[in-house]
Amino acid sequence: MLRRSVQVFAATMALSVPLLAGPAALAEEAPAVTITYDDSQATEYTEAITAGIAVWNDHVDNVQINKVEAGQRADVSFVADPGWPRAELGPAMPGDDLTIWFGKQAVDDGYNLTRIASHEFGHSLGLPDAKPGPCSSLMSGSTGGVDCDNAVPNAEEIAAVEENYAGGFKPRQQREVVVVG
Numbered sequence: 001m002l003r004r005s006v007q008v009f010a011a012t013m014a015l016s017v018p019l020l021a022g023p024a025a026l027a028e029e030a031p032a033v034t035i036t037y038d039d040s041q042a043t044e045y046t047e048a049i050t051a052g053i054a055v056w057n058d059h060v061d062n063v064q065i066n067k068v069e070a071g072q073r074a075d076v077s078f079v080a081d082p083g084w085p086r087a088e089l090g091p092a093m094p095g096d097d098l099t100i101w102f103g104k105q106a107v108d109d110g111y112n113l114t115r116i117a118s119h120e121f122g123h124s125l126g127l128p129d130a131k132p133g134p135c136s137s138l139m140s141g142s143t144g145g146v147d148c149d150n151a152v153p154n155a156e157e158i159a160a161v162e163e164n165y166a167g168g169f170k171p172r173q174q175r176e177v178v179v180v181g
């Protein structure tokens with residue numbers, strides 16, 4: 001009797017597993033796209049970059065951003081740069097090779113480092129600038145004011161990123177490199 005019960009239980013589990021792993025469950029548990037970033041060429045800004053990436057991971061569901069393993073290629077690379085911060089426009093997809101230049105000019109001017117990181121990564125996620133704009137807008141960038149320390153995207157910016165990744169992986173239509181500030 002015991003063996004028979006185990007067999008029935010196993011059969012029930014086999015039937016129920018596909019239901020648990022159906023599309024609805026996947027949509028809630030797994031992001032549509034996972035991309036990677038590298039900060040090995042901008043180590044003086046690692047703390048800000050880590051915080052800026054965490055902001056995005058905390059606010060969007062359709063894309064997950066992971067730091068790449070040491071020595072591995074990344075879809076988005078931060079590079080320390082003497083100029084003004086700028087980035088190649090996404091939305092970054094797995095296999096891409098986009099760059100963010102973490103510009104020292106804005107650092108020296110006193111702009112918030114985490115806001116710089118999350119703003120520039122907003123470009124990697126496909127968001128254009130929204131200038132001029134208030135501090136509450138992440139993509140208003142420097143026009144939010146030098147004292148603006150808001151590194152969190154607003155509702156419209158979050159919705160736009162969710163839309164960019166809602167369909168899962170798709171090669172970017174725009175293959176030319178577009179650099180935005």
Ligand SMILES: [Zn+2]
Pocket residue numbers: 119120123128129139141180181
């Ligand atoms: Zn910008």
